[in-house]
Amino acid sequence: MKMPPEHTLRFDSFRLTDLLVDETVISIETSPEERGRIDAWEELKRAKSDRLILVQDTTPDTVTVLSRNESQTVQLTDGARLVSLADSDNVLIDITALPHHVWAPVFQAHLKAGKQVRVLYVEPDGYKTHPSPASANLFDLSISFGGLSPLPGFAKLAGPADDEPALFVAFLGFEGNRAERIINQLEPQPRVIPVIGAPGFQINYPAITVACNRSFLNEFDCNADIRLAKASCPFEAFETLASIRQDFPDHYLYIAPVGTRPHALGALQYAIANESHCEILFDHPVRQSNRTNGRGLIHVFSFAP
Template sequence: MPAAAVYIYGSGAGPRGAIDNEWRASEESAGTLFLVLSPSGEARVEATLGEASTTELDLYELDHVVEYLSGIGRPMYLDITQLPYALWAPLLKAALDVPQALHVVYRAPNEYVESDFNERGVLFDLSETIRGVRPLPGFAKISAEHEDNKLVVPLLGFEGNRLGYIVETVQEPAESVHPVVGVPGYRLDYPFSAWAGNQDPLADGFMFRRVRFAKASCPFSVFGLLEDIARDEDDPYLIVAPIGTRPHGVGAILFALTNPGRVEIVYDHPVPREDAARGVHRVCTYDISGFLLDRAADESRVDH
């Protein structure tokens, strides 16, 4: 990590929420700043930069967040491991308006805790409950009821109940649902686990016939897949539900931000179980600014 960078991460309980103290001390001695975000409400965080005083940020006031991040004036590494979607998604949106390079960091878990329930399709007990579908801060959309050509694209994880809930809530025909499974997965067996966990809702309207695949650990893979779906299906209005891997969620958010008139993000706000995941399998870093710059350059060449 560049010495002049700022590492942004969420405070939280459990080993996955913690930053290694020795690593942090080493990075700080090299000049890296650490910005710790502590949730203080559904869309509010207390931001503490190094030894400085704490600033409360309202993530519905993105202009204020952009101003705060711009004042730091350093390349940003946003660690989304411990932050809920309602916090990291608007932070990502704000960070893209800051004139500094942005990387996203995700520490993928080493293992998920298997469910104690002897129930078909329930392999991992990841969420305590679902709060319900509502817009993420900064991503509210006017109803697209006038759109005749709508597709629902759920990015699947292990929890089939979430897919069923999304399909029921958006109230679009099952024939318009194009699910995405993370293939290859972080581990060889994870795609099979995702399929098994979603087998019942995938049978509705023969959804399984329309399943597409994108690398589970790559936001840019799912971004490209969403572009392919939009092109193949005659430029539909896409309703994207990022209910699977965090990197897929990043790709969905980026796609929505770069296609604001044709994409809607739908999220169900699950309450995760604190002990659902253990350890760190790998640390993934994504060059968001570089990807968007390369994409803009490619589009410019096509236009000319």
């Protein structure tokens, strides 16, 4: 069996003693899901610790955080201000309940600033079944979508050159219509390389992902091009993108991280390191409350400066 990378730790529960010395935590103040409520953060909150930064409110462009008993609003494109929120060189970002448009620029800002960044993600024990399950939406995960627009800090002024071929790399999840809606806004439509999370969080999840995306896979005739990356591993997602780039060295990569959060994390890490030949495409889902059940494994990923 392939062992987890040495820069990934797994926990059944996360305690204060599992934090690094002087590590500052960035997390959501109130999680709508059970898995987003970490006992260690509650302890820090009761102690009114200056090692805890809580996200209280967000807009598409700003985030309001509680830090050192004071609330402040920061532009999500202001990397220097985001980094200044934490005094420590060690930062842990809990992405379990934070929206992508918040944790992505926070992750990018601290990584580019040379901080020792760790990212925590808690698996759900299960997902809420859709009241009217269909082939493309077995689980009830999103209310609506904000539409295709850049994640803060990841906007590109120019895409591929007119004569540069492109690929659409889609990290697929359980919402089978997301990748199709995104690629339909690209003209001309590039060749599709799908990425499935396998092994999945649970043994049947890869098969469910394929079933939910069957229409997309068939329409773009890309079943033979499917790549696999462990659903819980951002580093395998990064390596998959690196492998695709090696196979198509002259192609521009449109990357749609609409699958697992660890896959999205790896995709963003790749985009940060390879700004010249790729861009992130995201559709900003409005999530259902209580869309997951219970709490599974806790993953902590380490990103060296």
